Amino acid sequence: MSAILEVRDLATQFDTLDGVVRAVDGVSFDLARGETLGIVGESGCGKSVTALSILRLIPPETGRICGGSIRFAGEELTTLPEEAMKRLRGHRISMIFQEPMTSLNPVLTVGTQIAENVVRHTGASKKAARERACEMLDLVRIADPRRRLDEYPHQLSGGMRQRVMIAMALSCDPQVLIADEPTTALDVTIQAQILDLMVDLKEKTGTAIVLITHDLGVIAETAQRVVVMYAGRKVEEAPVEALFDDPQHPYTRGLMRAIPRLDVDVEEGGRRPRLQEIPGLVPRLTQPIVGCAFAPRCELATGRCRATAPPVVDIGGGHTVACWETVR
Amino acid sequence: MARSQRMTALAEDLPLPPRRFSLATAIRRNPTVTFGAVLLLLLIAVAAIGPSFVGDPFKIAPVNRLRPPSERWWFGTDQFGRDVFTRTVYGARVSLIVGLTVAAISSALGLALGLACGYFRRVDGIVMRIMDGVMAIPSILLAIALITLTRPGLAIVIVAIVIPEVPRIVRVVRAVVLSIRAQPYIESAIAGGTRNARLLGRHVVPNTLAPLIVQATYVCASAMLIEASLSFLGAGVPLEVPSWGNIIAQGRSFFQIAPWTILIPGAFLALTVLAVNLLGDGLRDRLDPRLARRL
Amino acid sequence: MTAYIVRRLFAVVPVMAVVALFVFFLLRFAPGDPAAIIAGDDATTEAIAAVRAKLGLDRPMAEQFAVWVWGLARGDLGVSIFSNLPVTRLIAQRLEPTLALTLSTLFVAVALAIPIGVVAAWKARKLVDRLVMGFAVLGFAMPGFVLAYVLIYFFAVQWQLLPVQGYVPIAEGLWPFAQSLILPSVALGITYMALIARITRASMLEVLQQDYIRTANAKGLATDRVLLLHALKNAAVPIVTVIGIGIALLISGVVITETVFNIPGLGRLTVDAVLKRDYPIVQGLILVFAAAKVLVNLMIDISYAFLDPRIRY
Numbered sequence: 001m002s003a004i005l006e007v008r009d010l011a012t013q014f015d016t017l018d019g020v021v022r023a024v025d026g027v028s029f030d031l032a033r034g035e036t037l038g039i040v041g042e043s044g045c046g047k048s049v050t051a052l053s054i055l056r057l058i059p060p061e062t063g064r065i066c067g068g069s070i071r072f073a074g075e076e077l078t079t080l081p082e083e084a085m086k087r088l089r090g091h092r093i094s095m096i097f098q099e100p101m102t103s104l105n106p107v108l109t110v111g112t113q114i115a116e117n118v119v120r121h122t123g124a125s126k127k128a129a130r131e132r133a134c135e136m137l138d139l140v141r142i143a144d145p146r147r148r149l150d151e152y153p154h155q156l157s158g159g160m161r162q163r164v165m166i167a168m169a170l171s172c173d174p175q176v177l178i179a180d181e182p183t184t185a186l187d188v189t190i191q192a193q194i195l196d197l198m199v200d201l202k203e204k205t206g207t208a209i210v211l212i213t214h215d216l217g218v219i220a221e222t223a224q225r226v227v228v229m230y231a232g233r234k235v236e237e238a239p240v241e242a243l244f245d246d247p248q249h250p251y252t253r254g255l256m257r258a259i260p261r262l263d264v265d266v267e268e269g270g271r272r273p274r275l276q277e278i279p280g281l282v283p284r285l286t287q288p289i290v291g292c293a294f295a296p297r298c299e300l301a302t303g304r305c306r307a308t309a310p311p312v313v314d315i316g317g318g319h320t321v322a323c324w325e326t327v328r
Numbered sequence: 329m330a331r332s333q334r335m336t337a338l339a340e341d342l343p344l345p346p347r348r349f350s351l352a353t354a355i356r357r358n359p360t361v362t363f364g365a366v367l368l369l370l371l372i373a374v375a376a377i378g379p380s381f382v383g384d385p386f387k388i389a390p391v392n393r394l395r396p397p398s399e400r401w402w403f404g405t406d407q408f409g410r411d412v413f414t415r416t417v418y419g420a421r422v423s424l425i426v427g428l429t430v431a432a433i434s435s436a437l438g439l440a441l442g443l444a445c446g447y448f449r450r451v452d453g454i455v456m457r458i459m460d461g462v463m464a465i466p467s468i469l470l471a472i473a474l475i476t477l478t479r480p481g482l483a484i485v486i487v488a489i490v491i492p493e494v495p496r497i498v499r500v501v502r503a504v505v506l507s508i509r510a511q512p513y514i515e516s517a518i519a520g521g522t523r524n525a526r527l528l529g530r531h532v533v534p535n536t537l538a539p540l541i542v543q544a545t546y547v548c549a550s551a552m553l554i555e556a557s558l559s560f561l562g563a564g565v566p567l568e569v570p571s572w573g574n575i576i577a578q579g580r581s582f583f584q585i586a587p588w589t590i591l592i593p594g595a596f597l598a599l600t601v602l603a604v605n606l607l608g609d610g611l612r613d614r615l616d617p618r619l620a621r622r623l
Numbered sequence: 624m625t626a627y628i629v630r631r632l633f634a635v636v637p638v639m640a641v642v643a644l645f646v647f648f649l650l651r652f653a654p655g656d657p658a659a660i661i662a663g664d665d666a667t668t669e670a671i672a673a674v675r676a677k678l679g680l681d682r683p684m685a686e687q688f689a690v691w692v693w694g695l696a697r698g699d700l701g702v703s704i705f706s707n708l709p710v711t712r713l714i715a716q717r718l719e720p721t722l723a724l725t726l727s728t729l730f731v732a733v734a735l736a737i738p739i740g741v742v743a744a745w746k747a748r749k750l751v752d753r754l755v756m757g758f759a760v761l762g763f764a765m766p767g768f769v770l771a772y773v774l775i776y777f778f779a780v781q782w783q784l785l786p787v788q789g790y791v792p793i794a795e796g797l798w799p800f801a802q803s804l805i806l807p808s809v810a811l812g813i814t815y816m817a818l819i820a821r822i823t824r825a826s827m828l829e830v831l832q833q834d835y836i837r838t839a840n841a842k843g844l845a846t847d848r849v850l851l852l853h854a855l856k857n858a859a860v861p862i863v864t865v866i867g868i869g870i871a872l873l874i875s876g877v878v879i880t881e882t883v884f885n886i887p888g889l890g891r892l893t894v895d896a897v898l899k900r901d902y903p904i905v906q907g908l909i910l911v912f913a914a915a916k917v918l919v920n921l922m923i924d925i926s927y928a929f930l931d932p933r934i935r936y
Contacts (some may be wrong), residue, residue, distance in 0.1 A: 089843030102834040107856045117842045152932040461641020464913040468875040472897050473905050477653035563897045594769030602764035
């Protein structure tokens with residue numbers, strides 16, 4: 001299986017008033033052609049920063065990629081000149097964001113915003129680009145696409161805006177689509193529709209997807225493989241079935257216990273088992289973390305966990321985990 | 329990397345605990361505000377005690393007409409041989425009196441009208457219509473019209489500048505009052521039967537102070553500019569008062585041979601306005617972050 | 624859309640009515656005896672009575688008001704006390720230089736200030752930005768007439784590149800006309816430019832933080848398209864508002880600039896009228912200038928509807 005995107009030891013930092021934040025601290029993963037890879041973790045674990053790092057959209061005034069490599073179709077992105085990077089963005093790698101309400105430009109029509117991407121990357125005429133935009137709106141199942149082309153974002157519902165974002169992102173047939181929490185801001189019913197649409201479109205177009213979410217339920221429905229991140233590091237990676245059947249890292253197990261489930265038998269007295277939360281707080285990223293980042297919240301933690309960071313160990317079947325205690 | 333090193337270096341030499349107010353830190357953080365404040369204090373000092381140290385601003389000496397700046401006449405002399413330095417020092421007094429008085433009077437009037445507008449719907453309709461009308465008239469023209477109909481004097485100049493400045497304050501105060509009135513805690517206080525006077529004193533007036541002070545600073549700067557402009561046009565304080573605008577107006581005919589009679593008082597006027605504006609910007613950033621984002 | 628424009632048009636009426644009432648009552652309720660002041664310090668009782676009769680101040684207030692309103696409705700602004708010429712004719716004679724000066728200043732200042740503000744926001748906290756902000760703060764503190772003399776001193780007296788003062792009508796040649804406007808326009812426009820550059824920078828800085836700018840960058844769009852279409856169009860409403868507010872600066876400034884440069888326009892007419900205490904002219908000019916300002920602001924209100932599709936009509 002040839003990887004279209006290879007991320008190795010990626011490290012991204014931000015300057016803040018409290019000091020340097022190591023938002024991503026040595027993360028590696030591969031994305032195969034046509035695959036959907038889920039990246040999951042709590043807010044602040046570095047998953048969105050990972051996404052922005054791949055497209056080199058980290059605001060240069062405050063942040064920078066300070067280590068590691070990102071190879072896309074054999075090409076190194078971290079050292080690519082900005083102009084070449086611009087030709088890549090929205091063309092071969094595109095991205096959709098969490099907030100469909102604020103991610104579309106309020107003063108430009110939907111048609112303009114989709115078509116400009118096509119004009120920019122394919123050199124198509126404005127007229128052809130508009131046709132393409134219409135086609136794309138149809139593809140993301142927006143009714144009456146020709147009329148919608150001339151509407152402004154405020155005339156559309158949240159779900160429709162996210163469909164427009166998807167149409168825009170896919171308008172130049174990218175090889176990789178990065179979706180950063182694409183359904184978080186939407187109603188539950190709309191979430192399901194958008195996820196269905198994404199799965200469906202992936203089948204049709206063969207675009208590989210990096211799906212970033214805090215919601216394991218979303219991962220279960222869409223991804224083939226999952227990376228679990230904690231405090232800027234990867235703690236576990238596995239095919240989706242393996243992760244749900246046999247989670248290895250204590251943090252992954254904690255996340256699983258925090259999901260409300262409908263399939264568990266109702267206990268006596270008509271009450272479901274209490275959801276369990278993971279005790280403690282995410283560590284501050286302004287100090288270098290010694291040992292395992294999860295150790296302060298982990299019930300299995302030992303002296304070794306606090307002293308030395310565990311290596312990522314392959315336990316077979318593409319399942320890797322970074323933990324001293326669960327992997328013997 | 330260099331940036332983060334600089335930041336840690338900065339963090340180390342900050343005094344601990346960082347919450348305590350330190351003049352040195354405040355100055356280092358806001359060099360422009362400090363510059364404005366120091367400049368303004370200097371000018372106030374000059375205006376307050378300067379006239380007792382310099383000579384007679386009215387002393388005419390035809391022998392010494394239009395002398396360029398030298399050791400004897402620091403800023404040169406005008407066409408009557410009067411010392412421009414002495415007159416400029418007196419001019420500071422006029423400018424600052426006009427600026428501060430206009431700022432104080434228009435703040436007081438603006439606060440009263442703004443509170444009334446924010447509180448009583450019926451007053452609001454009438455007063456705001458009038459304010460819109462007054463604001464449609466460019467301030468210098470309005471002042472000029474008033475001055476055409478009265479005998480010249482410092483008091484009438486102040487009144488003529490106050491009238492066009494009041495609407496600016498009213499709008500700021502009214503906006504604050506309306507936004508505070510919409511706050512849930514005020515609505516519940518009203519529902520709970522708190523008296524209007526108490527509400528004004530406890531919740532509303534204190535909240536208007538910060539934007540009011542910021543706006544008053546800008547009014548002060550603008551008043552000094554308008555006074556100088558009016559005097560320059562011959563429609564300001566009486567000719568015999570040595571205000572900066574008057575000094576410049578009297579130097580006009582001799583500008584090509586004696587540019588110092590215009591450029592020096594002009595530079596003082598620009599510096600004074602600059603100082604007040606810098607102070608206003610600094611106050612705005614500190615007191616009124618909402619406004620700071622807009623400008 | 625049409626309904627919006629019509630509503631805006633009707634909003635102009637009360638504002639102009641207040642202005643008209645204001646100048647009417649200013650004359651009638653000014654402290655002291657305006658007729659005596661207008662007639663001058665050494666006027667005889669008969670002369671004062673003549674001025675009073677000319678201004679109609681000897682009539683009952685209601686009648687004065689009716690005459691004033693009827694005159695305004697027919698576009699009659701009264702008659703000059705000294706020259707006995709209709710104020711409207713005097714104003715028409717002086718219109719060209721003022722229009723030339725203000726319009727050229729307006730266009731040049733806006734055309735320069737917006738790009739400057741955009742670049743400053745784009746290069747925020749870099750050297751260019753600091754220079755622009757420095758210019759904006761200085762430009763805002765600089766009195767127009769002082770700057771005018773500095774400019775005359777260097778460009779006209781020392782280097783003799785441009786005329787010291789005066790105005791050449793456009794009919795006498797484009798180049799002399801333009802030459803006579805360069806220094807006055809700079810002196811008049813600097814504060815206005817500083818104001819617009821500053822609001823452009825502030826508005827752009829806020830817009831550049833928005834999510835949709837990140838989206839535009841994620842599409843790999845060229846920097847100029849992101850700045851000039853995606854960002855500037857969103858930043859436009861406050862900028863356009865300030866362009867309108869600043870018209871007041873231009874109008875006040877024109878009175879002073881025309882005096883410094885000896886340009887025979889409306890500003891010069893105003894000052895001459897003030898010095899001669901020719902109140903009918905002053906009052907006519909106030910109405911004309913206020914109307915100009917109100918009209919510009921009306922156009923700006925209407926432009927909002929084109930700039931921001933979210934504005935409901």
